[in-house]
Amino acid sequence: MExxxxxxxxxxxxxxxxxxxxGRRFDELRPIRIEAGVLRRAxxxxxxxxxxxxxxxxxxxxxEAHPRHLQDPARALVQCRYNMAPFSVSxxxxxxxxxxSVEISKVISEAFASVVFVEQxxxxxxxxxxxVLQADAGTRCAGLTAASVALADAxxxxxxxxxxxxxxxxxxxxxxxxxxDEDNFGDADCPMAIVPRTGDVxxxxxxxxLTYDEFQKAMGLSIDATKRIYEQQxxxxxxxxxxxxxxxxxxxxxxxxxxxPDEPSSPPEEDFGPEGI
Amino acid sequence: xxxxxxxxxxxxxxxxxxxxxxxVDGRGLDQPRPVTVNRAxxxxxxxxxxxxxxxxxxxxxxxxxxxxxxxxxxNTGVLSTSVELIPMASPTFxxxxxxxxxxxxxxxxxxxxxxxxxxxxxxLCITPKEKVWILFIDIHVLDYDGNLFDACSYGAVAALxxxxxxxxxxxxxxxxxxxxEHWPVSVTTAKIKDLLLVDPSLDExxxxxxxxxxxxxxxxxxxxxxxxxxxxxxxxxxxxxIETAQRVGRxxxxxxxxx
Amino acid sequence: MQSSGALxxxxxxxxxxxxxxxxxGPGTYSEGGRVFAAQLGIRDEHEGLVSVxxxxxxxxxxxxxxxxxxxxxxGPSHWLVDIHSxxxxxxxxxxxxxxxxxxxxxRYLKVGDVIMCHxxxxxxxxxxxxxxxxxxxxxxxxxxxxEISPTKVPxxxxxxxSMVSLIMDLTGCxxxxxxxxxxxxxxxxxxxxxxxxxxxxxxxxxxxVGLTEAVRELIAREQPRGRGPRPS
Numbered sequence: 001m002e003x004x005x006x007x008x009x010x011x012x013x014x015x016x017x018x019x020x021x022x023g024r025r026f027d028e029l030r031p032i033r034i035e036a037g038v039l040r041r042a043x044x045x046x047x048x049x050x051x052x053x054x055x056x057x058x059x060x061x062x063x064e065a066h067p068r069h070l071q072d073p074a075r076a077l078v079q080c081r082y083n084m085a086p087f088s089v090s091x092x093x094x095x096x097x098x099x100x101s102v103e104i105s106k107v108i109s110e111a112f113a114s115v116v117f118v119e120q121x122x123x124x125x126x127x128x129x130x131x132v133l134q135a136d137a138g139t140r141c142a143g144l145t146a147a148s149v150a151l152a153d154a155x156x157x158x159x160x161x162x163x164x165x166x167x168x169x170x171x172x173x174x175x176x177x178x179x180x181d182e183d184n185f186g187d188a189d190c191p192m193a194i195v196p197r198t199g200d201v202x203x204x205x206x207x208x209x210l211t212y213d214e215f216q217k218a219m220g221l222s223i224d225a226t227k228r229i230y231e232q233q234x235x236x237x238x239x240x241x242x243x244x245x246x247x248x249x250x251x252x253x254x255x256x257x258x259x260x261p262d263e264p265s266s267p268p269e270e271d272f273g274p275e276g277i
Numbered sequence: 278x279x280x281x282x283x284x285x286x287x288x289x290x291x292x293x294x295x296x297x298x299x300x301v302d303g304r305g306l307d308q309p310r311p312v313t314v315n316r317a318x319x320x321x322x323x324x325x326x327x328x329x330x331x332x333x334x335x336x337x338x339x340x341x342x343x344x345x346x347x348x349x350x351x352n353t354g355v356l357s358t359s360v361e362l363i364p365m366a367s368p369t370f371x372x373x374x375x376x377x378x379x380x381x382x383x384x385x386x387x388x389x390x391x392x393x394x395x396x397x398x399x400x401l402c403i404t405p406k407e408k409v410w411i412l413f414i415d416i417h418v419l420d421y422d423g424n425l426f427d428a429c430s431y432g433a434v435a436a437l438x439x440x441x442x443x444x445x446x447x448x449x450x451x452x453x454x455x456x457x458e459h460w461p462v463s464v465t466t467a468k469i470k471d472l473l474l475v476d477p478s479l480d481e482x483x484x485x486x487x488x489x490x491x492x493x494x495x496x497x498x499x500x501x502x503x504x505x506x507x508x509x510x511x512x513x514x515x516x517x518x519i520e521t522a523q524r525v526g527r528x529x530x531x532x533x534x535x536x
Numbered sequence: 537m538q539s540s541g542a543l544x545x546x547x548x549x550x551x552x553x554x555x556x557x558x559x560x561g562p563g564t565y566s567e568g569g570r571v572f573a574a575q576l577g578i579r580d581e582h583e584g585l586v587s588v589x590x591x592x593x594x595x596x597x598x599x600x601x602x603x604x605x606x607x608x609x610x611g612p613s614h615w616l617v618d619i620h621s622x623x624x625x626x627x628x629x630x631x632x633x634x635x636x637x638x639x640x641x642x643r644y645l646k647v648g649d650v651i652m653c654h655x656x657x658x659x660x661x662x663x664x665x666x667x668x669x670x671x672x673x674x675x676x677x678x679x680x681x682x683e684i685s686p687t688k689v690p691x692x693x694x695x696x697x698s699m700v701s702l703i704m705d706l707t708g709c710x711x712x713x714x715x716x717x718x719x720x721x722x723x724x725x726x727x728x729x730x731x732x733x734x735x736x737x738x739x740x741x742x743x744x745v746g747l748t749e750a751v752r753e754l755i756a757r758e759q760p761r762g763r764g765p766r767p768s
Contacts, residue, residue: 039334039365039366039419039420040332040334040420040422041332041366041367041368041420041421041422042365042420043592043594044592052320054318054319056365056419058365060364060368061594061622062594062622063368063594063622064622064623064624073661074661081364081372083363085319085336085338085361085415085417086338086340086359086361086413086415087319087321087322087325087338087339087340087413087415088319088321088338089321090321091342092340092342092413092415095359095361095375095415096374097372117565117574120596121596121622121662122661122662123622123623123661123662124622124623127364129363129364129365131363131365131417131419133318133319133336133417134319134320134321135321152548152549152575152576153576153592154592154593155575155576155577155590155591155592155593155594155685155687156575156593157549157563157574157575157593158549158550158574158575159549159550159565159572159574160549160550160572161548161549161550195550196550197550197572234548234551237546237548237576238546238548241546241576241591282606282608282647282648283648284606284648284649284650284681285646285648285649285650286649286650286676286677286678286679286680286681287680287681288648289678290679290680293725294725297725299725301680303729
């Protein structure tokens with residue numbers, strides 16, 4: 001692309017071959033892996049690895065909204081809590097919410113409120129929890145993408161999945177999906193989330209410096225990428241529901257109560273101890 | 278709301294099974310659930326382990342930094358343990374500052390590690406009175422299906438044993454693995470009426486009258502204990518529980534040690 | 537196991553499930569003349585109505601549903617019952633099968649009791665009332681309760697109750713299936729455990745073809761040897 005050619009001279013984050021420090025081209029995503037239904041207690045859950053990000057998302061609800069005075073007689077509340085584990089970043093983060101995570105929680109809640117059929121569940125809340133276990137820039141996009149899978153896994157009625165991605169500018173070049181170094185030393189970052197079926201933008205943030213033209217390039221890259229990510233979200237949900245019968249028999253505990261032996265019983269085995277590793 | 282209450286019908290069912298030596302999930306009374314250990318799960322931490330005890334799932338990360346020692350222990354590193362009972366893990370957990378449950382849990386895990394001298398903290402002294410390593414054990418509970426005491430403790434032990442101190446980044450020579458010298462294993466037993474059940478499941482824990490956590494080391498010596506809930510134990514029961522903890526501990530220890 | 541066989545295709549929220557001429561049924565919505573899935577589930581089409589049978593989701597009470605509830609609180613003239621839904625459900629003393637004096641509710645039902653009851657009414661803001669005046673309504677004693685996803689209840693019951701009858705016949709257990717996903721099982725410990733396992737299988741494989749055979753095989757495999765099913 002012409003951008004790459006004209007910037008090649010003085011760059012650090014993009015090499016002479018047009019590749020970024022991690023070997024990607026300007027329009028390449030980091031590797032993404034999504035798994036649905038990974039937690040037992042939550043009504044729905046998903047785990048995502050996105051480059052160096054490891055993020056869990058869980059959904060509870062619709063359930064009775066607490067405290068009561070928050071209940072809306074006409075619709076469900078969609079409440080997201082985004083949280084980073086203390087060990088998810090290089091300098092330990094103090095446990096508990098900070099201003100950044102409160103803001104991210106708010107914009108993600110609002111992004112989902114537009115796709116969930118909230119009017120079907122008056123007086124309830126749909127609670128979305130995002131836990132960043134390992135962070136490498138783009139955690140809100142990874143978290144939102146996983147949370148969307150968790151919502152569908154929970155059976156929450158919704159218009160569509162929501163898919164998120166960021167693009168930014170490094171060394172003057174508009175690039176897709178910045179990693180941590182690129183985010184730290186780059187010129188701009190612009191996370192967004194859309195409803196893939198309709199193209200509605202439900203989350204949009206930007207910091208740094210982009211010309212209007214660069215912004216449009218960035219959005220173009222992100223929109224294109226969300227199509228690929230959307231397919232991965234859908235694939236994770238399909239895989240979740242194709243366990244085999246053998247898996248179930250393996251996972252289910254043996255039925256309680258001993259079988260009455262109709263032949264002399266074999267010598268007793270070690271009668272306790274961990275069974276797995 | 279129903280989360281806190283176990284129905285009378287299920288109480289009766291669990292007790293009836295237990296009185297014939299059985300449990301709802303097919304275990305024997307002194308049999309823990311399967312333990313799985315997944316080390317080095319988090320690259321941003323100096324050490325980490327994801328441990329599953331049945332369906333209870335915890336992630337422990339170890340972070341290390343350099344700071345000042347406490348005035349009364351000028352020659353030893355500092356250990357700090359915290360537990361977050363994040364609302365993802367259970368419909369009954371709420372966001373907010375740690376509640377007494379989480380604090381007790383963190384302190385019991387901390388005691389097992391500290392009192393067993395699992396990590397030689399004196400070797401984490403850099404300059405007496407001035408500079409020591411500070412070791413943060415952060416326990417993130419992801420899925421709560423009973424018996425967090427043992428799951429968190431296993432997570433902490435496995436994470437510590439995989440921790441590499443980032444000395445180079447601090448200009449303090451080469452990175453080194455933590456000086457691990459002992460292997461504490463926590464085993465929790467719940468009492469339901471007159472019956473003792475090792476590693477209680479969620480329902481068993483909710484209907485338990487009393488709970489006793491016993492941490493033993495590789496010699497079978499006792500390094501920490503914590504009795505919980507409003508019921509009581511006879512002294513005979515306490516001794517039985519300790520003996521079981523020694524035995525179960527022997528089986529679980531290799532799972533925490535192997536890398 | 538062959539019989540657990542093919543899975544029916546799963547649709548995902550936002551996926552098109554029908555064009556013009558089809559009416560949107562449960563689990564779907566229409567936009568611009570087309571019908572889309574609103575929930576993760578299995579597509580179903582019947583006489584011009586397209587719907588998605590959800591694979592997961594909370595129980596939302598409907599008038600007339602038979603449900604299994606647990607008493608969680610009591611007042612002088614009512615009990616509060618957890619029916620595994622987002623909404624707490626009161627059971628008024630006048631809807632109980634007993635003549636309850638004011639302030640005497642604890643004599644009949646206590647906190648922690650499990651009951652089989654019905655949804656009497658649900659208003660537009662989802663306030664629920666329960667009743668115990670239907671025939672099968674009663675306090676449940678003995679046995680055990682398991683919980684499954686309420687969306688799998690129709691599969692556990694089967695056509696005209698065929699699936700639950702099969703499990704009862706093969707295991708000799710008594711079984712009540714609540715629309716709210718709570719299932720009461722009563723039988724000897726082993727049979728109840730086998731029945732529970734069969735129900736878990738149905739829950740996990742609700743979208744599978746050939747489920748009946750899979751359930752038969754599972755029960756045959758898990759049943760104690762040398763002991764046939766008890767007559768029911």
